[in-house]
Each structure stands twice: as C-alpha cells, then as structure tokens.
Amino acid sequence: MASPRPSPGTTRGARVWDVPIRLFHWLLVALLGFSWWSGEQHLMDWHRLSGLTILALLLFRLYWGLVGSPTARFARFVRGPHAVLAYVRGQDATRAPGHNPLGGWSVVAMLVTLCAMVGAGLFAVDVDGLESGPLADYVSFDQGRLAAEIHGWVFNALLALVAVHVVAIVFYLVRGKNLTAQMITGRSQLPDPRPGAIDDHQAWLWKAVLGAAGAAAIAIAVARGFRF
Amino acid sequence: MSRLVTFKTGSLVAIAVSATLFTSTLAASAAPSASAVVATRQAGFKKMGGAMKALGAQLKSGAPVKAKMVAAAQTIATTARGQGKLFPAGSGPAPGLKTEALRNIWTDRATFDAQMAKLVTEADKLVAVSNTGNAAAIGAQMKATGAVCGGCHRKFRKET
Numbered sequence: 488m489a490s491p492r493p494s495p496g497t498t499r500g501a502r503v504w505d506v507p508i509r510l511f512h513w514l515l516v517a518l519l520g521f522s523w524w525s526g527e528q529h530l531m532d533w534h535r536l537s538g539l540t541i542l543a544l545l546l547f548r549l550y551w552g553l554v555g556s557p558t559a560r561f562a563r564f565v566r567g568p569h570a571v572l573a574y575v576r577g578q579d580a581t582r583a584p585g586h587n588p589l590g591g592w593s594v595v596a597m598l599v600t601l602c603a604m605v606g607a608g609l610f611a612v613d614v615d616g617l618e619s620g621p622l623a624d625y626v627s628f629d630q631g632r633l634a635a636e637i638h639g640w641v642f643n644a645l646l647a648l649v650a651v652h653v654v655a656i657v658f659y660l661v662r663g664k665n666l667t668a669q670m671i672t673g674r675s676q677l678p679d680p681r682p683g684a685i686d687d688h689q690a691w692l693w694k695a696v697l698g699a700a701g702a703a704a705i706a707i708a709v710a711r712g713f714r715f
Numbered sequence: 716m717s718r719l720v721t722f723k724t725g726s727l728v729a730i731a732v733s734a735t736l737f738t739s740t741l742a743a744s745a746a747p748s749a750s751a752v753v754a755t756r757q758a759g760f761k762k763m764g765g766a767m768k769a770l771g772a773q774l775k776s777g778a779p780v781k782a783k784m785v786a787a788a789q790t791i792a793t794t795a796r797g798q799g800k801l802f803p804a805g806s807g808p809a810p811g812l813k814t815e816a817l818r819n820i821w822t823d824r825a826t827f828d829a830q831m832a833k834l835v836t837e838a839d840k841l842v843a844v845s846n847t848g849n850a851a852a853i854g855a856q857m858k859a860t861g862a863v864c865g866g867c868h869r870k871f872r873k874e875t
Contacts, residue, residue, distance in 0.1 A: 529865070614760075614868060616767030617861030624772045628765035714777060 498676040502685050503584040505556040507695045509673055511548050515541065515601075519649075523642075531618040535710075539621070542605045543699075543706035548598065550698040556685040558585030565591050584675055590655070597648050604641045609709065611635035621712045749806045753814045756801035759794045766790040767861060770845075774854050781848040788845040791860065792838035799831035808873075815873040830867040837863050 518541050525533040552561040564586035573579050574588040586594055609620040612631025623631045656666050669675045708715075770787040773779040807818050820827045837860040844856040 529869075612764070612768055613865075614764060614872075615861050615864035616764035616769075617771065617857070617864065619768065619771065623768070624775060628761065628768045631768065632764075712775065714775075 498678050500674050501584070501677040502673055503558055503675045503677070504670060504673040505559060505685060505691050506673070507547070507551055507555060507691065507698075508559050509670060511544055511551070512670055515544055518544070519645075531613075535621070538605055538608050539706050539710050541601065542609075542709060543702040545598065545601055545605060546702035546705055547698050550702065551695070554694050554698070556691055558685055561595075564588075565595060584677055593648070593652060593655070597645075597652070600641060600645050600648055604638065604645055607634045607638040607641060609634075611638045621710050624712055749803075749809070749812055752801055752803060752806050753812060753816075756798060757814075759798050759801065763791045763794050763798075763864075766794075767857070767864075770841075770853070770857055774850055774857070779848075779850055779853075781845070784845045784848075784853060785842065788838070788842040792835065792842050795831070795834045795838045798834075799828060802827070817871050817873055820871050827867070827871055830863060830871075834860070834863045834867070 518537050522534060522537040522541065525531075525537055551559050557563050563583075566588040570579070570588040571592065579588065609622040610626050610631055611634040612619040612623050612626075612628060613635065614632070616628060619631060620634070623634075626634065659666050766787040770784055770791075773784050773787070802816065802820055804821060806812070806814070807816055807821055808814055837856070841853075841856045841860050844852045847853075
C-alpha cells in the first residue's frame with residue numbers, strides 16, 4: 488500500500504491471515520517447486536502425487552474463498568475496475584487488511600492458471616504413451632499430447648505470474664511493508680481499533696477440517712480416474 | 716523447311732520434358748523427400764505411443780481384455796521394426812524441416828541403431844508377455860519397453 492509506515496502507538500498487532508490460508512500458501516510454494524523438479528527428473532509417480540495434492544489444495548482454496556475468514560473470501564477481495572483504479576491512484580480510502588483490489592486480481596489470475604495447469608496435467612500423456620495423468624484414459628493419445636503441450640505453455644504463464652508476485656512483494660518491502668512476514672505469522676500492525684482484522688478464535692477449525700476432507704476425497708477420486 | 720524445323724523443335728521439347736519427368740519420378744521413388752520420411756516416422760512413433768497408452772489403459776481399467784493388449788503390443792512390435800530405417804541421412808534438423816530428431820542420431824549412429832534394435836527385442840517380449848494375460852508381468856514389461864522409448868528420446872529427441 489502507498490501509505491507510510493504507521494507510527495507506533497496508534498497501531499496494534501492483529502490477525503490478518505488465518506491458519507488455513509497460510510498453510511495453503513506455503514504448501515503450494517513447496518509443491519510447485521517439487522512438481523517442477525520431479526517433472527524435470529522424469530519422476531512421474533512423484534510428479535502425479537504432487538499435482539494431485541495441489542489439486543486438493545486448490546479445491547480447498549476455492550471452498551475457503553466462500554466460507555473462510557473475511558480476508559480469504561472472494562467476495563471481499565475480488566473488486567471491480569473502479570476499486571482497482573482508485574487503489575492504483577492511491578485513492579483507496581478503506582485500506583482494509585488482506586488482498587488489496589489490485590492484488591486480489593493477481594490472486595484470481597494465479598488460481599485460474601493453477602487450475603488450468605492441474606486440469607491439463609490430469610489428461611496429459613507423455614510422448615511414449617507410458618506416463619499419463621489419471622484422467623488420460625478418457626481422451627485419445629493425440630488429445631493427451633495436446634494436454635501435455637498446454638501443461639507446458641501454462642507453466643510458462645505461471646512462472647510469469649509468480650515473477651510478478653515476487654516483484655510486488657519486493658516493491659512493498661522497499662516501502663516498509665513485509666508481506667512475507669505477514670504470510671508466515673498471520674499478523675500485521677493495524678490502526679486501533681483494528682478495522683477489518685479477523686478473529687483470533689478457533690471458529691475456523693471445523694470448517695477447515697470439513698473442507699480439507701472434502702478436497703482430499705475429490706482428489707483421491709480423480710487420482711483413481713473415478714474408478715471404484 | 717520451316718515446318719520441319721518447327722516439328723523438330725517441338726519434338727525436342729517433348730523429349731526434354733518427358734526425360735525430366737521420368738528422371739524426377741525415378742528420383743522420387745528411389746529417395747522419398749526428407750519431409751515425407753519425417754512424416755512417416757512421426758506417424759509410426761505416434762502409432763506406438765497410442766498403442767502403449769491403450770495397453771496402459773487396459774491395465775488401469777482393472778479388467779484388462781487380453782486380445783486388446785496383444786493387439787496393442789503387436790502394433791508396437793510391428794511398427795518398431797520399420798522405424799530404424801526411417802532416419803536416412805539428410806532427414807535431420809534442417810531449415811524448413813519440422814523434426815524433433817537431434818543431429819547426434821547421425822553422428823552417433825551405432826548407439827541409435829542399438830537402441831532401435833533393443834526396442835524391437837523388448838516389444839517382442841511385450842507381445843509374448845501379453846499373450847500370457849498376466850497383468851503384473853505385462854505392466855513390468857510395458858515399463859521395460861517404455862524405458863527404451865524414454866532413454867532413446869532423452870538422448871536423441873529434442874525435449875519440447
């Protein structure tokens with residue numbers, strides 16, 4: 488945000504990211520790296536497992552965007568062009584914690600790209616016809632090869648988005664806002680009385696467990712190619 | 716006189732044209748164009764890839780049909796026999812020729828040919844194992860055959 492660093496005395500530490508959001512974020516970072524590495528090494532059993540875990544993470548994130556804590560919800564951070572323009576011009580009056588109007592669209596772009604990445608991977612077939620995604624049996628060899636090509640193209644788009652993401656983090660860091668620390672601790676300094684902060688209590692726990700179980704069940708069904 | 720000259724010129728042209736046509740036809744039948752041979756070998760590899768995928772799908776289905784597995788294995792074995800001959804000199808990467816074949820196929824021909832021979836051996840084993848209908852053994856031989864595909868691809872095919 489373009490605001491100067493808040494002076495001490497008028498701010499208080501407050502929770503801005505809940506535990507599931509932070510777990511989602513850092514697991515995704517680790518699994519993206521692992522997926523790339525295992526793909527490069529042709530360790531396809533590991534690559535499939537990693538991709539399916541990312542599928543479960545994405546399913547959970549979509550669910551959490553509907554029922555999670557306020558900063559996780561799409562309804563809160565997916566804003567119209569007016570809000571985005573106002574933010575870019577430094578006229579955003581709300582300065583609510585969480586994704587800003589521009590960053591919200593970066594999150595949407597990354598989630599959509601990740602879904603495309605996983606979606607293409609599920610149907611992808613390697614050039615030997617030996618290794619394939621769990622749903623490749625439902626498509627022809629040529630279609631599977633096309634899915635593999637798309638999987639490769641989308642990866643480049645994903646790399647570009649990750650680069651933009653990292654550049655943005657450095658941009659805010661230079662301006663005195665450490666977003667990485669916030670994503671680790673979940674906490675930020677907010678002006679008292681902390682408008683927009685999320686609750687510290689554990690009300691999210693049962694919803695998160697339910698969502699994680701559902702996401703895992705769907706990912707397992709996909710891994711089996713819907714054969715039971 | 717002038718009619719005779721015209722006749723002579725006309726027949727000379729006709730002879731020249733037919734000679735050219737004849738030579739080019741001969742050349743075409745003796746050495747198919749590089750792009751044609753690339754297309755043929757690519758179609759062959761695609762056929763084998765598709766057969767491998769079909770075989771894998773049978774195994775994954777949980778209720779594999781033996782006839783389908785044998786047919787897929789035979790497609791691989793039959794096609795594999797011809798593939799090695801589809802890499803004549805001049806069919807490597809060149810401007811205007813769309814191929815993922817690497818130049819070292821022609822500089823390290825002995826290794827390439829050995830891989831191709833190994834493919835035929837493994838594919839023949841795949842046919843034999845498919846005939847037994849033993850899913851575990853077929854799966855193992857499928858991996859062994861695929862390993863030859865992958866090993867050769869990593870060495871001699873442009874990674875895309």
